[in-house]
Every structure is written in structure tokens, then in C-alpha cells.
Amino acid sequence: MAAATDSALLQRIQEGRLVEGPEHATERYLEGLKRTLVVSADTELISAPAYLRAARHAPSLNAYVSALGIIQDELGHAHIAYRLLEDLGVDTEALVYERDPKDFKYPYAFDVPLDTWTELVVANAFYDRAGFVLLGDIFRHTSYGPWKRALVKVDREENFHLRHGERWMEILASDPSTKAELQRAVDWMFVMTLEWFGLPDHLKRHTEQIEYGLKGSTNDQLRQQWMSTAVPLCERLGLRVPAHYDPDRGEYVIDCPFPAEFDEQSKRWRFEDGPVSWDAVLARWRRRGPANGEFVEQLQRGWRQLRAVA
């Protein structure tokens, strides 16, 4: 279906004109675009079971309704991304409902179940912020027109998720009895989000993805961007995080062994073992985490029930 030559595609992108469909693209570009879209769609989709599981513990009716509003947004964003994939000829019904859980492409963070309301609101403040940073980057830099236009709405809705997370973190931080639990959630979830941004630039440069307008910034730049708002938030609330701003270097510095091994049972980073290799992290990601099977099964259950009887 791709109909453009590589040089015509590159010229188009360099002139700042958007790719509107396969007629403007190469096969290689479309494959890269689909990969990026699948990661984005899967990430939005899996956040629904992850957040719903923890929302059961909402302390009030208002709190539960807010959590549900966020889940609705995430499902809507997933729907938008899968629709874009469908327009590119992907069988999204099979992709969503028939895929093996281990083949989903969302970040490992969502495989670690959120067990409390506290962990849910930290996820809204940390994970949704990571989504906001990543999608914001795509919104500003993507060369694919249909995605760029779809992301205007997504960007605004994620803004509400961040505010919800921050508001609840403020409430929990204001009382010593809830602040301790909040700090425990921050302890594992902060580093989990740092890891989300992936391999550092010295191990993987995304020159091709950037050249073709599939992303705009490198992993390290995006990680910095996330820290530039997440760290001040935590500092303002009197929460300890293993990162600080270094004015001499003009950037945030991570103060713990990174990347590290994660103990899934106790939800704790094994900093005492020192930093591990990114190969070890990638291996953990490939194995997937504890909730992977459960979450995907939940998402697919209605579809499977219908297939069983029809």
C-alpha cells in the first residue's frame, strides 16, 4: 500500500508537510508508525484494568467517579489509536482480543498491580505524566497527520488526570498517617516511571525514528522532561525522591542505582544489589510482570464469551 519513495518521503517531512496516508509513505515508515501506535494504544488500554482494580478502594463516591472518568478517557484514547491502526490495514479485533498477553507492548510498570487508592493516585500523577510527556512529544513532532490531529483531545484529557493525581497526593501528604503510605508508593513508582522511558541514549539513539518524525526527543530527553515536573511536585509535598536538579549540569541527576532489579513480591527496588545492565531490564520486561495475564484476560473476557456461544 505504501506508494512513495524514501527520498520523496524525507523531502516531505523536511518541508514540514504531514504524511496523510500510505500514498505518502514507504513500507518501512508504515511499519515503524504501526509499531509506535501499537505501543501507545496498548498502554492506554492496559491502564483501564490496572486503574479499575485499584479504584475499588476509592475512599468516596466522588473519588470513584473521578477514577472512572479517567478510565473512560484512557479507553477512548486507546480506541483512537486502534482506529488509526485499522485505517492502516491492521486487524485490530484480533490485535485486541486474540493476542497473547505476553505480546502486548505496554510498559512493564502496568504489570505491577496497583493495590491501594494511594498507589492509584500516584499512578495518575506519575504514569499519566509519562504518557503526557510521550504523547506531547508525538503531538509536536509526529509526521503522521491523522495522529497529530487526534492527539489534541488526548493532551487535554491527560491534563485532568495529572491534576487529579496531584490533588490527591496533596490530600494524602497533608496527614502524617497517610503520608507514610504515600511515600512508600512513591518509593517504588518513581523509579518505575524513570525506567519506563527505556534505554539511555548512549545505548540506543533514535536517529531514524526522529528523522522520519515518529518521535521528536530521545529517551533521556523525555526522562528529563518527566523529572522536571515530577521532582518539584514531590519536593513541594515533602516527599523524598532519588533525583535532584544539578544546576551546574543544567539537568536532573538520578541518585540511586539505575537501572536496578525489582522485587515484584514486595514491590521494592533492590538498590543494595547495585545497578544492573539494561539487558537484565529488557529480560524482565520480556518475561512480563505479575498482572499481565490477569489484566489481558479481563479485557478479552466478553469477546471470548461471545465467541464461545456464537
Add this chain to the structure above:
Amino acid sequence: MPTAEQVRQVLRSVLDPEYPVSVVDLGLVRGVEVQGGVVRVRLTFTSLGCPCVELIQEDVRRAVLQLDGVEDVVVEQVFEPWSRQHISPEGLRRLREVGVV
């Protein structure tokens, strides 16, 4: 003490948490009363299941409290109908910009 019009003016700075449109332009403000140092703001919501009810009420309260002479703000939820017809032309223009309508 502010006038009702001054209160409405400050409410134009209170944006909906999801869309860059003020609660006034979105058609949510259904009455402003000033009595002594107490300001009463009547709000309706786009849906009774709106997930942002608490955020919007807090934002309204905070904004009005900044006005000189205001001692207390009472936000009252009325249950008047809301539909697209209640969005101001300016609100519609902004929503079109962000691809919502």
C-alpha cells in the same frame, strides 16, 4: 466587596479541567449573588456524572476568594439542563480549535 459582574469576570479565568474553556463560556455558571462578604455561585454541570465536580468547585471557590472583600464562597449545584446550546460563541470557537466539537 465585588459586584456580581466582577465575580463573573474572575470566573472567566477558571477553566474546565479537561478543556481550555472557562466555566462561564461552557455555560456552567447559572447565577452569582453577593451578600455582605459572602458570594454564592450557582453551578450546573455538563453531566451529573461529571468526574471533575470537586475540582471545578474548588477552582471556583479559590478564584472568587481572591477578590477583595470576599470572606466566604458558597458553591451551590443546581440541576438545570445543560446542552451544547449553553456554550458561548467564544467557548465553541475554543472547543473547535482543540477538536472537540
Add this chain to the structure above:
Amino acid sequence: MSQDRWTESGPVAEALGTFVAAVADAKFFLGRRVAEWSVGAPELESAVACAAVAQEELGHARVLYPLLADLPLRTPLAPLEREDGRAVVFCPEFLRQPWRSWLEAVVGLALVDTALTVALQAATSSAHEELARRACRIVEEERFHTVFAWGRVRALVSRLPADAGESLIATRLAQVLRWLSDATAGLGVLRAAGVVDATGDAVRERYLTQVRAQLEGLEVQIPEPVAAG
């Protein structure tokens, strides 16, 4: 006849308390159950719709509960903030546990939601203005729920072997009718006080008429429900 009789302790206040608590609790639990199917609906459009409908059901409970606080009830009724928030709740029993199948979800939503809307329609021109305003806005929002819920029931039952949907609908309908009978037991008293404009019998009759009309399109045979009570 004083139109403020719900402000004094007595039969009107008690009947109104029973009615509002039953409707609000049912909406609360309906919202929780439907929310659970925002994960697991067989297509994403339905998943999004479940999340939206659930928020509105919970939102309806949220605006109805404060009416209870203003009533001089013999036994005060606290709003539900969580599922385990009160020792006694007044919703159909099958709303208390997660629904295991998508069929249960759409049948449960369609049957319960329609009953709640019919019940609240009786209060849209209530002399109790706070109740009337809320009831009007709720009934207005319910239009989409009705279209969504019965649309899903229709789509599903046409795909299933005939007896699967039919027997579940019959069971659930009987359960909703039993609950509705309790919830509307005091409507005669409330009607005399101008709080509602229909008796319990009239509400149940309207409900059955609507359900029959929705099911007729489905060609599902529904046994005549055993008279409630």
C-alpha cells in the same frame, strides 16, 4: 393538606426515605457493576459507554443521597460512599456481586435502569422541588442509557441460543419486580402528599409495558410475571 409534610417526621417522610434510598442505592450498585464491564466489554465502543453510563448512574446516586439527610427519618440513612458503607442497603440482591458475563451485564443494566427511570419519572413534577429538579435532570440523562442498554441486549440475544438470554431475562425481571415492589410501596402515601404522581402499581405497570415493548422487538417470550407482593 400541607405540601411540606415530608419536613415533619411521619409516614410521608418515611415513605420518601424508603423511595429515595432504594433508588439511590440501586443506582450506586448499578454504577459499580457496569463500571466493572468498562474492562471486558466485547468491543471498545461498549467499554467506553460502560464507563460513561456508570459515572452517570453513580452521579445520580450522588445527587439523590443529600435528600435523605434533610428528612426527619426514624432511622437516619447515610449515603453510600463505598460498597460496604452501610449495614443495610436497598438494591436488588444481584447488584451486590460482580457480574460474570457480558450477558448478565447488559440484561442487568437494561432491566434495572429502566425500572429506576420509570420510578423517577413519577417524581419529575413533584411538590418537593429539590427532588423534582434532580428527577428531571436524571430522566433526561437516561435517554442515552436506554438506547445503549437495550441496543446491546438486542444485539446479544440475537447471537445467543434462544434459551440463554430468555431465562436470564425472566429471572432478573422477577428480581427487579420484587425490589420495585418494596421500593414503591409508599408511593400511595407520597402521591397523596403531591410528592409523586403515580402509585406503586402504576409504576410497575408502566415498567412492564416498557420492558414488553423492548422485548417484543427481540421476539423473546417473557412469562407473565407473578404478581408482586
